């Protein structure tokens with residue numbers, strides 16, 4: 001069994017979602033985490049997944065793209081939302097200097113609020129990092145030294161080896177998406193092969209970033225199988241072994257889902 005540690009189930013229509021979940025079940029995806037991207041939408045996720053306890057989980061947070069659309073949430077507000085039994089993490093938050101949809105100082109303040117919320121709530125933060133490696137690492141270290149430890153993962157990892165190693169040093173986890181399967185991702189596969197085995201996760205980021213052989217099509221959680229297969233190949237592990245490894249890692253990182 002595999003777990004899709006990061007997807008966006010609210011991006012499917014009400015008619016599509018039952019089929020998407022059924023195909024995931026048939027593909028052996030036992031659990032899925034659907035991700036908060038704005039405060040308002042995050043508040044709706046527990047209701048959306050109600051009745052599927054132990055199979056569907058969610059997080060609460062404000063994506064860097066949306067950081068300037070509303071006041072930055074207080075860490076206390078986010079931590080209070082994370083008290084719901086279905087909410088197992090904070091995020092996604094972080095920095096995206098590729099699209100720059102919000103001013104960078106606003107993204108940074110938003111990212112820091114989420115780190116503090118993760119620390120307060122005792123749950124991990126799902127970090128979105130794009131073209132912002134130095135500031136991601138700098139803020140992680142600054143918050144760690146200033147306020148104490150917190151758990152986190154770098155979701156949909158496609159950053160530098162250096163950022164991965166910084167995260168590992170701080171006890172962080174690294175989650176690989178369909179990008180790992182793309183022909184041009186040789187360097188990413190090398191990084192995935194070199195990181196400590198006990199820090200690896202897999203995800204789809206569905207409906208985005210479908211892995212080979214579905215590249216360019218709309219993604220869905222069932223396809224995490226293909227990313228896991230490639231991760232297994234670079235690690236020299238069978239599909240069963242990589243499923244066992246990434247599931248154990250997921251449960252260690254997300255204690256509320258254990």
Ligand SMILES: [Zn+2]
Nearest residue numbers: 092128155156
């Ligand atoms: Zn993201």
